[in-house]
Amino acid sequence: MIERTVQKNGLELSQLGLGCMRLSMNMTGTPVDKKESIATIHKALDSGINLLNTGDFYGDGDNEELIADALKDYDRDKVFISLKYGTFGNLMKGGNMVDVGPKNVKKYITASLKRLNVDYIDLYQPARIDIGIPLEETIGAISDLVDAGYVRHIGLSEVDADILKRAHVIHPISLVEMLYSITDETIEGELLPTARELGISVSAFGVLGLGKLFKAKDDSLVKMIYKLSAEKNISVSQFAHAWMLAKGNDIIPLVGARNVAQLEDSIQCVSVGLSDDDFSRIEEA
Secondary structure (H helix, E strand, O other), rough: OEEEEEEEOOOOOOOEEEEEHHHOOOOOOOOOHHHHHHHHHHHHHHHHOOEEEEEEEOOOOOOHHHHHHHHOOOOOOOOOEEEEEEEEEEOEEEEEEOOOOOOOOHHHHHHHHHHHHHOOOOEEEEEOOOOOOOOOOOOOHHHHHOOOEEEEEEEOOOOOOHHHHHHHHHHOOEEEEEEEEOOEEEEHOHHHHHHHHHOOOEEOOOOHHHHHHHHOOOHHHHHHHHHHHHHHHHHHHHHHHHHHHHHOEEEEEEOOOOOOHHHHHHHHHHHHOOOHHHHHHHHHH
């Protein structure tokens, strides 16, 4: 069973979160099985995961409607919905546009609340920061939604330490979503220390190295990950997620499962113990 931890900022979040994008968008272009996707969300909730990570641009709102269908027989107040907004265009082919200023934010959240069939969003976050718009305007617009009761907490996604600090002055930031994995520790340089200093938790995406663990098998680090996984008789996914969990309770890895089987495999990471020797061999590799 996935445990819950109380973060420094008071949020009660599960050890793992469910990254929902691939449940309605398969980047390979093959059709998505909606029944299997809903079953995957149900499995996550029944296993103790309360953090569902989505975006209003995941399938042009399809992902939000999927979550709404999945939550029909669940207590909405026990689910923490993390929602990104503000990008549009072709997510599959690139060329996205960014719109995170105050002009359209009320329109965006109104549409999201309707698609999700909820009265509030637990965490609302701009998917990117538009450096052409004063940060005060972007965060201020979301702050107005907090005051109105439509949003409980504000988050950020893919920002640097300076923007995180500046935003936190304008309104407390509860969660920052960043690329973080056993193959990419970039955020440990400045972003993660800053987040910890401010009491901001991190939701980590790309835990499986954005496919590197399955494509770059000649890489020395990837070879070591496979070797250690084999020694422990666990899957590479379990090892990668266990490594993330060992980084601290303020790091919530997002499991990007496409189906129940993948989710069931990954969540077994909570029972995987890593030794100092494991970390030494990884660092050496």
